[in-house]
Amino acid sequence: MVGTRGRGRRVAAAAAVLALVAAGCGGGADDGTVELRYAWWGNADRAELTQQAIDLFEEQHPNISVTPTFQEWDAYWQRLNTDAAGGGLPDVMHMDYMYLREYADRGLLLDLNEQVGENLDVSGTLDAFADVGTVDGARYAVPIGGNTFTMVYIPEEFEAAGVEVPEDGWTWDDYDAAIEQVSESSGEIYGGHDYGTLIWVLELQLRQEGGELFTEDGGLGVDAARLAEFWSHMQPLRDSGAIVPTSEAVEVQPLATIGAGLSASEFNWDNQLARFTGETDRELALAPVPTSDPDNLGQYLKPSMMYAAFSRTEHPAEAAMLIDFMTNSPEVAQIFGGSRGIPANTAQREGAEYNEVDQAILDYEDAIFDQLTVPPPAPPAGAGSLEGEFIRLGETVGLGEATPEEAAQEFIAYAEQTLGS
Known part of the structure; x- marks a missing residue:
């Protein structure tokens, strides 16, 4: 040695x-x-x-x-x-x-x-x-x-709010209601984070709907209307205080909101659990990402x-x-x-x-292994830069500096130029 x-x-x-x-x-x-x-x-x-x-x-x-x-x-x-x-x-x-x-x-x-x-x-x-x-x-x-996507959460906060996290996952509406309940019960920690900066959550939702983030010919698989809908979905959660305000999330970076003690749940790749446990002394657990289709998590390795x-x-x-x-x-x-x-x-x-x-x-991957689908083809050339632009525009929406419709149009234009589609 x-x-x-x-x-x-x-x-x-x-x-x-x-x-x-x-x-x-x-x-x-x-x-x-x-x-x-x-x-x-x-x-x-x-x-x-x-x-x-x-x-x-x-x-x-x-x-x-x-x-x-x-x-x-x-x-x-x-x-x-x-x-x-x-x-x-x-x-x-x-x-x-x-x-x-x-x-x-x-x-x-x-x-x-x-x-x-x-x-x-x-x-x-x-x-x-x-x-x-x-x-x-x-x-x-x-x-x-x-790795695969996951919901990382603090069991103690959900239990204190009387919210049971199902082993087979929530619908998106059920998740929204759960984090609102956690926020109201705690008064000190938000139930969730603003996932409008995560292009991977959008990808999962598209897969749950039978679509993909990228088309077979290398174009973008989402239009401006669907993207604006994605970003608009978070506004009621911001208004109700269910999710961490973008300004607070930006302020604690590079810490994650769950690691900084701001949120009781967060979406990310499951291998980020090591990072989160290094940022907080709270007990953490993993659960499937919410889905619009109980028979399709949209998740893959x-x-x-x-x-x-x-x-x-x-x-x-x-x-x-x-x-x-x-x-x-x-x-x-x-x-x-x-x-x-x-x-x-x-x-x-x-x-x-x-x-x-x-x-x-x-253990988490083994528990949902039979529900994981075939990975999508390798993303088209230029796709690597889209994630950074998605984060930037998602933050502008969260900060109120752009409407979901404005941000969606800007992202679509950027993607078309970058991907050459």
Whole structure:
């Protein structure tokens, strides 16, 4: 086991490498060792775990040397775009589902189908993730872990208000009534938060109605009228004091409203439970998202992150071997647990060592697993920037700086320009 001091040196070295290494793929040393660049997003805690996994890989593959580089989310994508513009990317990199098609369409990602059966085994991937890394038949990414949407709530607040949270979820009207009751009962905490900034809640509602956020030809699957309806729905909840005012939510950022002690419930991806438990000492629980159709939650397992390789890497076989090790090794699963989402590989999912929070997420996913539907195709190129614009416009509505109709028209225009539809 690597000592704390040794891990600290490696973390510092990894951060330094990110600032110094030039764009482009890895090379080879004079002694014949293959050098791979491996880039991912995260923090220093994840860096320590990643280095442990890399150490194991290098022990089993002494002819391969891995140089890790990492940054936080926003900086990571800025750097990746810079590297791509300069003609090079890391040999192996983490990829997000929202950006998969964008990088694939630009010819930047290696078709890993060429390595399957030789240097890459994908047979253990969950059936729900069988196609999430593919675009037009080419396999550009392999899922690392998965998550699904959830309602995070404080059981004590709902119990005190005499509100029972059903195991199979609420309708949206039932949820609205419940959080109003919690707010009235407490007088100190709001029942919910303003989910008008969450494009993923809109996506779930569209799926519950039989639609999708994006059309098959890469356009936006919602019109201005439906979007205005979505944003208008929150106004009665604001007026009744059922949800946290946008001004207060913005003021406590980057804390979540439930983490800041403002709300008794919040919608987010289930792997965010780890974040929320780090922000509050209140007991938290997970429940399905409300639905307009009792037979359709609209929920699906989304890859929390994926592995991809550079299309022009000098070492495609070795890059695939690293991806194979990271997604199949039981030892890697024991190192990461559920910190990158519950593993997308069956053996890793069963063999990982979970802490209390990870176990709660796994139990929640297992409880609704039969109700999860097939994930939508990879979003169209440009979709990654829509979430930020949706948040901005949702906040303007919540602050009263724009009407739902005005914000909807602005978002539709932005989406059409961004997606080229």
